[in-house]
Amino acid sequence: MRILLIEDDPGLGNAVRDQIAAEGHMPDLAPTLSYARDLLATMPYDLILLDLGLPDGRGIDFLKALRAKGSVTPVMILTAHDRITERIEGLNAGADDYMIKPFDLAELTARIAAVARRYAGNPNPLITLGALKIDLAAHAIHGPKGQIDLSQREWIIFEALLQRPGQIVSKSQIEDQIYAFDSEVESNTIEVYVSRLRKKLGKDVVQTLRGMGYRLGTP
Amino acid sequence: MRILLIEDDPGLGNAVRDQIAAEGHMPDLAPTLSYARDLLATMPYDLILLDLGLPDGRGIDFLKALRAKGSVTPVMILTAHDRITERIEGLNAGADDYMIKPFDLAELTARIAAVARRYAGNPNPLITLGALKIDLAAHAIHGPKGQIDLSQREWIIFEALLQRPGQIVSKSQIEDQIYAFDSEVESNTIEVYVSRLRKKLGKDVVQTLRGMGYRLGTP
């Protein structure tokens, strides 16, 4: 689930982001409203966590503008315990839920899961591989340190392995997937990419079966 | 699709099993982990639904053991709404998805359908030889202790025997399969590889017919 976290406190922001990532979601952290607007313009989100005490504008107004534009993305408000009126204002402005700071991270993830269930249109099944969560359709990988980006060739090779979990995939099979049948490559390109994949995703993600091919790791 | 449902609550278990059956799948209901292990030993499943609150052991450990043995069968965890850490632990242990109890049966079947779609169309035929399950196309062997890897030469020799079950295969036939007709080997190479095969796969997998050749074991 793509989650936009709008929070200016770096300590809290990073803690929440890491927690969300550990739950298998894909969080983006925006420290300001303007940065959040930029992110929203480029990418759809499934949930927005909105801190109301931000430096560059009122979060309430941001939320109202969002709803005025017709967005139905669920919004969860983060607010201090003594800002009761703010909370009510937020709910009236179109927030779906709220969390009172300081809050338990476990409770936050539980609420997020509740939202996820309520809005369960999760069209992209996630493949779990050790600490990695892979969205095959979206070409997105999340590891313990957040989003992992693969280049085109890297992704093709990784995908070739993902499509046959537990099976041995020979180099020529991978070559066929990259270079449509003709124009073979006459070097160790595959090996280089496997090396780069291992560097990005972890040593054990791809295992070598000498003389036979490669196989997805069994972590 | 063969589905193993591990759930100790009879009411929920039967309801889910009936629902799965109504969808056209083939569910087996295991009320305990040990019963589930028995079922898994006798039959391959396409999906495992695992309740984490079982009487005879931690479901997490069961899942970890399963993955350690090299199983790639998708596992969906069933957990109570307040067991958040358990859920995280489960995903880290190799679960592919989770459902929070109480859940909607319709949502469960939707998720099962998603898994079915994801894993559709690649079940290679399995050869069973005693405790071994052999996927000839994937070059993968599953033994009682999990995945067993063979080197190229080892695999060729094993394959030569698998292709003629019950028949006696002479050493020269095997040599022909390894070294295309010419450049014979002038040593006891075959014997060495048979020895290595027996060490990896078990004493009785290959039996010697003195003076004639080898034959697959008949367990």
Add this chain to the structure above:
DNA sequence: GCTTTTCGTTCAGCTTGGTGTCAGCTAAAT
């Protein structure tokens, strides 16, 4: 239009584990 970055490919030097060989042994057959 020019610079910078990213990506794909190739090469060279290095590491590693499969392969083939032998020696000494076990066990079956005569």
Add this chain to the structure above:
DNA sequence: ATTTAGCTGACACCAAGCTGAACGAAAAGC
């Protein structure tokens, strides 16, 4: 008891694979 076929631990060798580096091409940024 002797012979002979087969078994297996040990070992050296070398091809398969790994990886840092380099470089041109393409894309992106200025």
